[in-house]
Amino acid sequence: xxxxxxxxxxxxxxxxxxxxxxxxxxxxxxxxxxxxxxxxxxxxxxxxxxxxxxxxxxxxxxxxxxxxxxxxxxxxxxxxxxxxxxxxxxxxxxxxxxxxxxxxxxxxxxxxxxxxxxxxxxxxxxxxxxxxxxxxxxxxxxxxxxxxxxxxxxxxxxxxxxxxxxxxxxxxxxxxxxxxxxxxxxxxxxxxxxxxxxxxxxxxxxxxxxxxxxxxxxxxxxxxxxxxxxxxxxxxxxxxxxxxxxxxxxxxxxxxxxxxxxxxxxxxxxxxxxxxxxxxxxxxxxxxxxxxxxxxxxxxxxxxxxxxxxxxxxxxxxxxxxxxxxxxxxxxxxxxxxxxxxxxxxxxxxxxxxxxxxxxxxxxxxxxxxxxxxxxxxxxxxxxxxxxxxxxxxxxxxxxxxxxxxxxxxxxxxxxxxxxxxxxxxxxxxxxxxxxxxxxxxxxxxxxxxxxxxxx
Amino acid sequence: xxxxxxxxxxxxxxxxxxxxxxxxxxxxxxxxxxxxxxxxxxxxxxxxxxxxxxxxxxxxxxxxxxxxxxxxxxxxxxxxxxxxxxxxxxxxxxxxxxxxxxxxxxxxxxxxxxxxxxxxxxxxxxxxxxxxxxxxxxxxxxxxxxxxxxxxxxxxxxxxxxxxxx
Numbered sequence: 266x267x268x269x270x271x272x273x274x275x276x277x278x279x280x281x282x283x284x285x286x287x288x289x290x291x292x293x294x295x296x297x298x299x300x301x302x303x304x305x306x307x308x309x310x311x312x313x314x315x316x317x318x319x320x321x322x323x324x325x326x327x328x329x330x331x332x333x334x335x336x337x338x339x340x341x342x343x344x345x346x347x348x349x350x351x352x353x354x355x356x357x358x359x360x361x362x363x364x365x366x367x368x369x370x371x372x373x374x375x376x377x378x379x380x381x382x383x384x385x386x387x388x389x390x391x392x393x394x395x396x397x398x399x400x401x402x403x404x405x406x407x408x409x410x411x412x413x414x415x416x417x418x419x420x421x422x423x424x425x426x427x428x429x430x431x432x433x434x435x436x437x438x439x440x441x442x443x444x445x446x447x448x449x450x451x452x453x454x455x456x457x458x459x460x461x462x463x464x465x466x467x468x469x470x471x472x473x474x475x476x477x478x479x480x481x482x483x484x485x486x487x488x489x490x491x492x493x494x495x496x497x498x499x500x501x502x503x504x505x506x507x508x509x510x511x512x513x514x515x516x517x518x519x520x521x522x523x524x525x526x527x528x529x530x531x532x533x534x535x536x537x538x539x540x541x542x543x544x545x546x547x548x549x550x551x552x553x554x555x556x557x558x559x560x561x562x563x564x565x566x567x568x569x570x571x572x573x574x575x576x577x578x579x580x581x582x583x584x585x586x587x588x589x590x591x592x593x594x595x596x597x598x599x600x601x602x603x604x605x606x607x608x609x610x611x612x613x614x615x616x617x618x619x620x621x622x623x624x625x626x627x628x629x630x631x632x633x634x635x636x637x638x639x640x641x642x643x644x645x646x647x648x649x650x651x652x653x654x655x656x657x658x659x660x661x662x663x664x665x666x667x668x669x670x671x672x673x674x675x676x677x678x679x680x681x682x683x684x685x686x687x688x689x690x691x692x693x694x695x696x697x698x699x700x701x702x703x704x705x706x707x708x709x710x711x712x713x714x715x716x717x718x719x720x721x
Numbered sequence: 722x723x724x725x726x727x728x729x730x731x732x733x734x735x736x737x738x739x740x741x742x743x744x745x746x747x748x749x750x751x752x753x754x755x756x757x758x759x760x761x762x763x764x765x766x767x768x769x770x771x772x773x774x775x776x777x778x779x780x781x782x783x784x785x786x787x788x789x790x791x792x793x794x795x796x797x798x799x800x801x802x803x804x805x806x807x808x809x810x811x812x813x814x815x816x817x818x819x820x821x822x823x824x825x826x827x828x829x830x831x832x833x834x835x836x837x838x839x840x841x842x843x844x845x846x847x848x849x850x851x852x853x854x855x856x857x858x859x860x861x862x863x864x865x866x867x868x869x870x871x872x873x874x875x876x877x878x879x880x881x882x883x884x885x886x887x
Contacts, residue, residue: 273871280878321864359882366882369875376868384865392872399879405887434830455830462826 266317266327268307268335269375275299276368283361293350296364300346303371304339307332311718323443324382331379333579333718334506338374341499341586342367347697348594349491356489357403366396370500377507383432383442383515386507390428390471393500394421400495401488413487420480424470431463444515453519461516465523468511471504474564475533478557485553490602493549494593497556502582505563509578513570520570527568528653535561535663542670549602551670552592555628558667559585562643565660568653569646576716577642583715584635584708588624591701594694595621600686607674608683616695617687618678623702627709629671630664635708640664642712729769736762749795753788760784772849
């Protein structure tokens with residue numbers, strides 16, 4: 266509750282700081298300080314210091330899982346702002362308002378990570394989506410940005426409609442929004458199954474799982490790169506937490522009914538994401554498809570739905586978010602987003618090339634990085650279910666395919682000649698990148714540093 | 722057959738007919754007008770269920786504000802001629818099959834659910850009255866109610882960011 270109220274207040278503070286303050290650096294510093302406060306306040310709540318006692322009538326519950334996930338999100342956003350806050354300046358004239366929208370999105374993330382009622386889930390998903398439509402279209406002079414925003418808005422509104430229909434059907438059969446009540450239904454009627462399937466479709470849309478992924482490449486490609494970085498990482502893992510909470514807590518007893526559907530969606534997502542990413546020419550678009558492929562891996566946790574899966578998803582969201590934020594931060598500094606744009610980067614910017622290599626290795630799942638250990642947890646969880654072993658084998662095969670397109674960037678940086686056009690970077694940027702890369706390796710060797718927080 | 726039943730059948734037929742006309746009308750402006758008729762008949766249903774607040778809100782917000790917006794958009798885009806582009810036949814077929822499947826699922830779901838045995842409380846019950854609604858909204862549902870203010874605030878900020886002239 267601490268973080269929810271603080272982030273809403275911070276959003277309003279950012280709104281006023283846009284009017285009061287003339288200097289952009291002051292606005293930026295307020296945002297970064299605010300995020301740091303948010304992280305501190307959330308850690309305080311984890312250790313039992315809650316500043317507010319609000320009776321939510323059982324609609325929200327802040328447990329270890331959601332609080333630890335919020336910590337990961339706040340930390341990732343903190344790193345994101347340290348790396349890319351200066352680049353937000355270039356997208357448009359409303360510098361402070363963009364931060365306002367980011368803080369409001371964080372409110373939505375807190376809601377979807379701790380909901381106990383479908384009402385809160387709906388509100389959270391909407392609070393995440395509506396500011397994102399705006400951020401996607403924030404580069405107003407750019408036609409591609411406008412197109413992406415409109416496409417995202419129309420499809421997003423449609424999937425929200427599906428979700429509302431699903432919630433209405435479930436309310437009709439259970440008579441309650443509470444997830445615990447829904448899970449207690451003895452004999453689920455056809456009405457409830459229909460509602461569950463509609464919710465499955467709309468949540469698959471939000472996490473861009475395979476048959477519902479068509480919006481992702483265009484929207485991620487068209488949006489300003491700074492905001493693509495935010496959308497592809499923090500928002501995507503938040504949608505996954507909502508997904509796993511919804512299907513674990515509200516439909517946990519129906520697992521035999523939906524498990525095969527999730528397995529098929531996972532396989533399709535892995536296949537389409539990885540195979541299409543191979544053929545991309547632009548690194549930005551490749552990262553969009555790679556985010557679909559990574560979503561396929563995260564879906565494995567939903568398929569397994571056991572203790573390993575929950576740990577794995579926490580680890581995966583940290584590993585994936587940090588690595589992708591790092592790659593995007595470097596990509597923003599490039600003039601040319603194609604693979605050729607990275608040619609010879611190692612010669613001119615050895616530090617940037619080295620850190621980017623670590624991020625890419627982590628995404629590909631090479632041992633000693635956080636990406637490897639999180640993929641390992643996911644596969645372990647899927648094996649532990651004891652069914653559908655083909656899915657695990659398929660996932661490993663697809664992870665092998667993903668190595669191809671991640672290594673293409675490394676190959677371009679180290680083994681090709683060229684003069685990469687790059688915008689100068691500040692010392693803070695470089696230090697943050699190094700810390701981020703170190704963090705990914707540390708997490709890969711000692712994953713318990715993060716997971717111990719879940720239990721103690 | 723008493724008056725309530727007659728009203729119920731009349732409103733149901735009107736709502737279904739209006740909804741069908743929305744889809745089949747060639748002229749977009751006619752579609753919007755039929756949609757208004759549909760909303761009014763649904764509001765009539767709400768009044769039959771003694772949910773007056775919902776009925777009024779439905780008329781003010783949907784039949785009033787949103788439909789005016791629809792009309793404005795249609796007239797601004799000059800769509801009032803029958804300028805419907807020709808659609809691919811396979812696309813039509815796919816849409817028909819997909820929509821038909823959804824309809825089938827819903828009919829099956831409704832048929833086997835217990836709802837058919839339950840009867841709605843017509844003319845009785847005071848659940849839908851403003852007093853009860855307000856009490857629920859500010860006691861049980863006060864947290865989601867307050868949280869929705871964040872949603873509206875972000876929508877307002879977004880509207881300014883998108884709409885203001887550079």
